[in-house]
Amino acid sequence: MTKTVLSRALKPANSLRLLMGTTVAAGALFAATPAFAADHQGDRAAGVQVAAKKPAQVTANSIIKIAESQVGVTENAAGGGTPFHAWYMASQRARETVVRDGGSIQAYANAPWCAMFVSWVGEKAGARPTVGWDAYTITYAKWFEKNGRWGTQAKPGAVVYFSWDDRSIGSIDHMGLVKKDNGDGTITTIEGNTGNGKVEERIRPTSQVVGYGYPHYKA
Numbered sequence: 001m002t003k004t005v006l007s008r009a010l011k012p013a014n015s016l017r018l019l020m021g022t023t024v025a026a027g028a029l030f031a032a033t034p035a036f037a038a039d040h041q042g043d044r045a046a047g048v049q050v051a052a053k054k055p056a057q058v059t060a061n062s063i064i065k066i067a068e069s070q071v072g073v074t075e076n077a078a079g080g081g082t083p084f085h086a087w088y089m090a091s092q093r094a095r096e097t098v099v100r101d102g103g104s105i106q107a108y109a110n111a112p113w114c115a116m117f118v119s120w121v122g123e124k125a126g127a128r129p130t131v132g133w134d135a136y137t138i139t140y141a142k143w144f145e146k147n148g149r150w151g152t153q154a155k156p157g158a159v160v161y162f163s164w165d166d167r168s169i170g171s172i173d174h175m176g177l178v179k180k181d182n183g184d185g186t187i188t189t190i191e192g193n194t195g196n197g198k199v200e201e202r203i204r205p206t207s208q209v210v211g212y213g214y215p216h217y218k219a
Contacts, residue, residue: 009113058127060157060217067132067177067190069202074125075197080110084192087123088116093133108135115140117192117199118159121177122215130215137161144213145169151212154181159213160189160204167210176202178212 075082085108088094094105108116115137122131134140141161144150154160158178163171176191184207192199 059124063125063157067125070199074201077109084116084120087120114193137175141169149214154178154187161210162208163210
């Protein structure tokens, strides 16, 4: 199995359903949306403060700096063992998903982690409500789309979604964060679970991009 396959998102028809029982819903973008009410009943029941900081207090540059600080972090031989796995497994999102769908939190221990990396960066920046959190790239992308924060323009701090097959959301394989649009048909990104299972800065052709999710950043 190649690294391209290893870095592919957990798919609902096979890996993710076997691991967690069903797909995993992303975090809330805006408290007023129906998606928030559906996805965060567990948060409310547990008394968790979902939006501890206003997303507009966070800049795109701060998100990028946090992501860059993790460049070089490497998975173990089993494909796990990163701080992003450990954080996600301890999060409210993982707990409420297991309550909702069955399965085991331990199933995330060696799972593909590009989405967990982006989620971790958003959490560290205090921007979870606008960056979101999930372990499954397709559901993560659909969450941005559902909340009207989806498009085709590369912007610093945007969450970028890639497919190696076609340009539909359902075919998404991988995701990361945009550092900059290079203006030559490529973008510079910071990604987890790429190369040989590391956090790396990459240059990707925009021909591989399905779309972008846009967190709400301070200007």
